[in-house]
Amino acid sequence: MSASAESSVSSSGNAPLQAQLSIDFVVVGGGIAGLACALALRRVGHNVQVLERASYDGARGSGGVRVPPNLSKIFFHWGLRDALLRTAIVTTKLDFGRYESGENLGQHAWDEQLLKESRGSYLILSHADLYDVLFDAAVARGARVRHGCAVAGISAEGGAVTLAGGEVLRADVVVGADGEHGLARKEEYLFTAFGSGHAIIAYPMTGKIAIQVYAPDDGRAGHFGDEPCVDLSGIADGIGEIFKPAIACARKAIGPIPIKDHTDLEDWVSEDGALVLIGEAAHPFPPSTIQGTAMAVEDGAVLAKLFSHLSCPRQIRSFLHAFQELRQARVRAVRAGELQATFFMTADGPDALIRDAAMRAKAAAGRNVLDADAAKHGAEEEAVRGAAEAAAAAAAKWEEYRIVFGYDCEDEADDWWVQWGLLGERAREGTSEASDSEEGAGSGSGARRAPAPRIDFASAMTSVQVVEHSSSS
Template identity: 40%
Template sequence: MSDKIPAVPQKASLQIRFVVVGGGIAALASAIGLARAGHEVTVLEKSDGHTNRGEHGLRIPPNMSKILYHWGLRQQLLDVALVSRALLFSRLESEELLGTQVWDYELLKETRGDFLLLTHIDLHRLLSETAVAHGVNIRYNAEVVTIVPDLGEVRLASGDTHSADVIVGADGVKGISRDSLVGQHDRGAPVGISIINATFDTKTAVGQLPEELERAADFESNMIFAAFGNKCGALAFPINQWRECTFQFLVQDHTTEGTWGDPPCQDLKTLVPNPCDPRLRFVADNASNAVRVVLKDYSHLENWVHDSSRLVVIGEAAHTFPAIAVQGPAMAVEDAAVLGKLFSHLSSRDQIPSFLWAFQDIRQRRCTAIQQVEHGNVYYMTMADSPEQRARDEALKAKHRAGKNVMAPEDGEESAQWGEVRETFGYDCEDEADNWWVQWGLLRERAKGAQQSQARDFAFTWGNMGVSVSQNEDANSE
């Protein structure tokens, strides 16, 4: 959708060395952003580069796709992704239709991005290839075991040591970067909910829709299906050009450990309660590739930058999101874009601390606000049967009966749809970084230049020295 011409990246006048710890979406995106600014970047990934790629689906919101479009990746993304413009909401237990949401084309155009559906493996492959094309050195089977921020060093299990002017920790909430920043390991506290992801053949999973859902479903818009249940929920959306669907189940679960890359779990069928939508029931009973990601609470990081100004954490290492959150990957890519934009202005090493703290200032407020929204979405989907839940369902159904989108505003209210687009989808993180540079970065550079000029004007030389004799001294000498 974006008609913005891919930008020719601005190159920093001073180019420095970055080491990125991790090899996921956040790491690769940050490597691209920094390499576009002309810096030397090495990525250290502990896996072989294949086992850290998942076959599960991702929803890419417009605020993320616009960045990748701006980086010149629009056509490559559209070659592997589906553009989605609609959602369908139903009850998990009864298949009852609650309503639909069709994003207005002109409204989405304002965001300069698209809502995309694709697989993690396709996005990871595209970012890897793009990073290499920009000169990034990606080292696989390179497990970082120690980070020494004060020295700007990372040490590998192999015994090798890499030094950098700045270390970017993009290895997730369980990675060594976060531990090195806070000085201890944060295991997180399970909250009793797991997100279980599975892929399934589309014809088998989505076929034979009930008549009411069949009439409401907009398959040409690559509809996302959301089912609200009693303390549970599910999402489903097409991937791989509709050959498969990704299913994400939100279930009550007392398991304490589980994350991406684990072996398939065997208890999805027992975790999804009955009664249940027959299609969701079939997937839960027959999925052979279900992966459990346990939802945990992690401590909030006050600072993302080490005192040495040699280590900064981004993505999940800095801010965690539920695995079902649409904005989780988006926030990581926004982090990467802001970091790259700021360091495209680097002209002296004494700017490094101010750029890192500016990154935290720009990103922390945004991520905290989006975290609250995403956790609210989990609660909204999994609301327990109650008067509040019944009021929610009735409000959605009333709008649907009136021919309205479920996110349409009530009479007299500001457009809820536009409000979300403006605040979330319409946000341009690169513009925010540019604004910081114009408002604060340039001001500091000018102030520093004025101080240096003043220092040169009053520089000490012996030629400026003279002997001053007072009148009293003259009188005394007489």
């Protein structure tokens, strides 16, 4: 266990509500999503066992992770601030440049008010460091994490998980967190360079620099977890001279990983048993996006918040369906924005010229290149309609970030309980009391007590539909 374990426990000043009924969860997949889910469930008093097929070192992974404010605030609330800040770097701005030439297109400083409202920080750290923090915290809370533990099959109906060696584990709820291809399904800055069909994102980690390269699809299809085997110099064709030394010094990379707009799963909850999908198993995100890791951790936080109110077994399925209702709309909207951001970075032809002209003009005026106020003055100063439109689009994207960063997933789960969960419970209690009264009044005449109707929280909820507009690069 690393040194972060002690602070993970001692710094957790927020005592969460404990479930009246403690049940057993088996989490299939011990990556970031699985560990975060396990930690969240242990915080509210449930029993959790995590199964990860890779070794500990293999599961730690490589590369960097961006932790936006909507994610860091969850970790801070869980008492992990000190452990994270021991290795993470706090970013204060974004720098933008041209991929082919290295020309500086300007920068955008994080809005202090935005960060204050979000109650989080924008952090960058290595995947391995984040894994260590979550593993230590989950284990310290009492979760059992088994590495080198391959799962051969899952039976949703019986809540049974069969391991490769034949061992069968049973749980009240099985959580699939094994990814897209699984059985269940300090003051620093970020730098981004835009190109024609290409882009790079670079940011510092402790003693290292993470580099992510976007390039046209060449037909190869790598996956996270593969052994690094790709030379960046073979992908980053046409890159500017200023960037070539960094590319030449980079170790081999994983990939190339295709960017896909996946077909949404209609159901994340099994109809024949207590199996629920979270993270990449439920909603794969494009690789190297800002919010992919955040959405997976939000899943675990919401699931645990709902199950902190568990008091009887009949609530299990209602809570699982409530989780699906709460998360699907949020994830679909955020993922659509992430895809649009990828198209924005890799724009080609006239779209790229308009984008770059707008950013240059705002940088020359000393403004943040994605600032909404800059967009309002863009047409007057640049006298270029297309540039003003591009500025407005960039400003709209920045406002979208404000909304995404400010979202509090745990508050949303609590709101569901107050608006729907308690309502259902009180309705059930009222029905039960009325039935008891009728039975007492009619007992002398041989009247039989009518069964109390079952209340389905999931069907009582308002369904939210999100319409995604397709984009093309």
